Each structure stands twice: as C-alpha cells, then as structure tokens.
Amino acid sequence: MIIRFIRTIISYVLFIFLVLLIAVPMLIFILLPARWRYDNKLFYWLANFFYKATLWLIFVPVEFEGKENIPDEPAIIAPNHQSALDLPLVGALMNCHPHLWMAWSKLARYWIGPVVKRMAILIDLTSSMSAMRSLVKALKMLEGKKRHVIIFPEGGRYIDGNKVHDFFGGFVIIAKKTGRPVVPVLILDAYKVYPPGSFFIYRHPIKVKVGKPFYYQESEGDDAFKARVRKWFLDNVKD
Numbered sequence: 001m002i003i004r005f006i007r008t009i010i011s012y013v014l015f016i017f018l019v020l021l022i023a024v025p026m027l028i029f030i031l032l033p034a035r036w037r038y039d040n041k042l043f044y045w046l047a048n049f050f051y052k053a054t055l056w057l058i059f060v061p062v063e064f065e066g067k068e069n070i071p072d073e074p075a076i077i078a079p080n081h082q083s084a085l086d087l088p089l090v091g092a093l094m095n096c097h098p099h100l101w102m103a104w105s106k107l108a109r110y111w112i113g114p115v116v117k118r119m120a121i122l123i124d125l126t127s128s129m130s131a132m133r134s135l136v137k138a139l140k141m142l143e144g145k146k147r148h149v150i151i152f153p154e155g156g157r158y159i160d161g162n163k164v165h166d167f168f169g170g171f172v173i174i175a176k177k178t179g180r181p182v183v184p185v186l187i188l189d190a191y192k193v194y195p196p197g198s199f200f201i202y203r204h205p206i207k208v209k210v211g212k213p214f215y216y217q218e219s220e221g222d223d224a225f226k227a228r229v230r231k232w233f234l235d236n237v238k239d
Contacts, residue, residue, distance in 0.1 A: 007059055008201045014057040022046055030118040037118065038147065044096045051091035058085070060193050060203050066210035067093060070183060074146045075213060078171050079185035080164065080233060081152040083194045086187055089208050090150055093185065099148040102138060102170070104156065121149075123170075135170055139177055149174065153229070159196050162188050164233040171229075172222045181213030184232050209236055 029043040037043070055062055070077075070093055077099070079090045091099075101120040116122065121138045124130035142149055151174070153167040175182050185208065192204040211232050216225050 004200055004202065007203070008199065011057050011059065011201050015054065018050065018053050018057065022050055026115065030115055038100065038141070039098045039145070041096070041098075044094070044098055047091060048094065048096045051088040051094075054088040055085075055092060058193065058201050060201075061205045062089070063205065063207045064093070064210070065207065066212075069210045069212050070095070070097075071181060071213060072097075074142070074180055075148050076171050076174055076178075076180050076182045077148055077150040077185060078153045078182050078229065079150070080187055081154055081157040082159070082162075082187055082191040083157070083196065085190045085194050085206070086152075086157075089187055089190060089206065090185055093208070093210065094148060097148055098146065099150055100138070100141060102134070102149060102151040131170070135173055138174060142174070142178060142180075149180075153226075157196060159191060161191065162237050164230065164237055167226050167230050169222060169226055172216070172226050175214075175216040175225070176222065179216070181215050182229055183213050184211040184229055185209070186211070186233055186236050188237075211236070 025046060026043070029037060029040055029046075032040070077090060077093070079086060087101075101116075102123055103116050103120040104123055121134060121141060123134040138149060141147070151171050153171050154165045155168045155170075158165055171182055174180065188207040188209070189204055190206050193202050193206055214225070214229050214232070220228070
C-alpha cells in the first residue's frame, strides 16, 4: 500500500511536470486557425511525445501487438474504452500521424476542455439528431485529408472489465461514406491499472492488440459490417 502510494504520487508529479513542459507550445498550436491547426507536424510530434511519456511515467508494462496494422492511408481507429489511459495507449499508435479524436462533448467541462474543443470532434449524445450533426461535421473535417479519426464504437467508457459491449454505428457511417478502413484496437486490463475515479495507479500489465483493417462492403450492409468488426473484438478477448 505504501509503495503503491509513493509510486502514484511520483507518477502524478511527473505528469504535472510533463503538462507544464508542453503547455505553452500546445497552447500556441490550438489557437492557430483550423487550416494550420489540424495537420501541423510539430503539434503531432508533441502529442506523440505526450502520449509515450505518459505511458512511461505510470510505471507499468505495456505490450503492443500488431502495430504494423496501422496503415499509412487515412483510417478509422476503433478502440474499446476502459480507462483514461486509453487516450495515450491509442495515441501512441498514431506515431505522429495527424489524427482527430471523436470525443464525448462533456469532456469539454474538464481541465483538458480547451484542447478537446479545438483539436477533437465533440459528439453530443443528448439526441440522435445531435449525434448525427457530429458525424456530419466529422465527415467534412476528413474530406480530402490524410487524418486518422479515432472513435470509440462502444460510445463510452465501461468499468466492468474486458467485456465487449454493443457498438454504435457512427464508425460504420464514416467507413461507408469515406471508404476508409476500420482498424480495431483492443485494450486489455487498462481498467485494472487506472480505474475511473481512482486515485491510485495500480501495477498490472496492459496489452493493446491492433487488428488488420476492415473494409466496408456494400453487399453486407451496415449492421453486418458492424457485427463483423465487433466479432473481432469478441474473438480476441477470448485469446
């Protein structure tokens, strides 16, 4: 217990130092006009540094499997969601490639709000119409651009272990409209390291499995494609 407390405090102190270190340059970038903001190579270099430094300072082993399945072509990255650690875990896979997060609109209320508002596509889940407007905005921001887009197909964060929940159809619509591949990312046991609402950071291995890209086939339809992607998660959770 004492060791866990000390390790957690060290992690928090290092994280605060990390945020302060990159705060000024990140602030400059997020204030830039949209035409320079979303594809700035230096911004994503800093983001990549932030993701990987965050994973280092939690002092837990992280194993990545299938990183080669992240294509150079713009893709839809679809991870499950267990913990706040999912952001650096998935972000580290981007390897400086421009990417946009599709994020729950309520995140704008937290300390990361200014960054989320300027660098992510906020999804309003208060109604189906609001959610659809968010998807339309995403499609406009991706059109003609080489940006990856990251969307959590479960629609939110779950705290009941490595279970795979029902998928929403947002990623299917983006895949259908853009022709981009969907790359599934299965995060295992992140909830054991940093559960939602926890102060402590627990020491437990995390595994991140990246699947091969799925391409939408017109002949199968939306529900069938969604089920095919979800089946990959179900099959790999059992491994």
